[in-house]
Amino acid sequence: MGSTLGEFEQLVLLALVRLGDDAYGVTVRRELEKRAARSVSLATVYTTLARLEAKGLVDTRVGEPTPQRGGRRKKHYVIVPAGRRALRDTLRTLRRMTSGLDAVWDA
Amino acid sequence: MGSTLGEFEQLVLLALVRLGDDAYGVTVRRELEKRAARSVSLATVYTTLARLEAKGLVDTRVGEPTPQRGGRRKKHYVIVPAGRRALRDTLRTLRRMTSGLDAVWDA
DNA sequence: CGATATCTTCGACATTGTCGACTATTTGGG
DNA sequence: CCCAAATAGTCGACAATGTCGAAGATATCG
Numbered sequence: 001m002g003s004t005l006g007e008f009e010q011l012v013l014l015a016l017v018r019l020g021d022d023a024y025g026v027t028v029r030r031e032l033e034k035r036a037a038r039s040v041s042l043a044t045v046y047t048t049l050a051r052l053e054a055k056g057l058v059d060t061r062v063g064e065p066t067p068q069r070g071g072r073r074k075k076h077y078v079i080v081p082a083g084r085r086a087l088r089d090t091l092r093t094l095r096r097m098t099s100g101l102d103a104v105w106d107a
Numbered sequence: 108m109g110s111t112l113g114e115f116e117q118l119v120l121l122a123l124v125r126l127g128d129d130a131y132g133v134t135v136r137r138e139l140e141k142r143a144a145r146s147v148s149l150a151t152v153y154t155t156l157a158r159l160e161a162k163g164l165v166d167t168r169v170g171e172p173t174p175q176r177g178g179r180r181k182k183h184y185v186i187v188p189a190g191r192r193a194l195r196d197t198l199r200t201l202r203r204m205t206s207g208l209d210a211v212w213d214a
Numbered sequence: 215c216g217a218t219a220t221c222t223t224c225g226a227c228a229t230t231g232t233c234g235a236c237t238a239t240t241t242g243g244g
Numbered sequence: 245c246c247c248a249a250a251t252a253g254t255c256g257a258c259a260a261t262g263t264c265g266a267a268g269a270t271a272t273c274g
Contacts, residue, residue, distance in 0.1 A: 006230050007114045014204040036200045044232045071251030072239040093143045097121040151263045177271040178220025
């Protein structure tokens with residue numbers, strides 16, 4: 001089974017973990033721009049989110065309309081166990097490969 | 108200037124750092140199988156190595172024939188400053204995204 | 215030389231990464 | 245009511261990465 005996560009998929013999954021409940025397209029993108037200093041279009045975020053869902057790593061639920069000034073309903077995303085596992089494995093591999101190489105991220 | 112490294116590119120670059128001088132196709136693959144518990148074909152490793160070179164992230168030098176039982180010459184790879192920088196940035200982003208999320212890799 | 219052991223390169227195809235443009239919902243005003 | 249404005253998501257495409265199996269290059273030893 002192919003359980004490796006792409007570079008961007010990892011970041012999106014991590015954003016979901018950080019955001020908890022309030023995770024949907026716009027917030028995920030914002031989190032990525034702030035914390036990861038990476039600017040991406042919303043379309044890019046949605047595409048990856050859709051693929052993660054197709055792979056069964058995240059779940060979605062369409063929210064109720066909010067009292068704000070109009071706008072379509074939000075589609076919330078949450079990481080599921082399988083997703084958390086995939087993320088854990090990926091990060092674990094990275095840690096194993098970097099352990100003892102402080103020279104890499106110095107300066 | 109797209110400076111993001113793919114998931115596998117990161118692992119290969121890290122393998123190069125770990126291997127130092129003795130880094131070439133076969134050893135890189137071995138390092139990946141051992142430390143990263145990831146099995147890949149040699150062709151896969153070479154393809155990525157070639158692309159990293161094309162992007163100017165690694166340098167190569169063809170070695171002299173070794174006294175072993177025959178075989179073609181090895182092509183050694185070494186990460187260059189630009190590569191180290193790209194790797195550092197990528198890992199830094201990951202760290203920023205994971206900081207404070209110990210729950211992710213527990214259990 | 216020729217068989218055999220080592221390595222690297224080719225040609226292809228599947229996954230991911232990235233968008234710009236377009237569609238769907240909602241709500242406040244006129 | 246109906247529509248402009250505000251939000252949020254979906255489509256269709258194309259570039260970059262991930263992955264091989266098969267083929268091509270060199271060496272060394274009898």
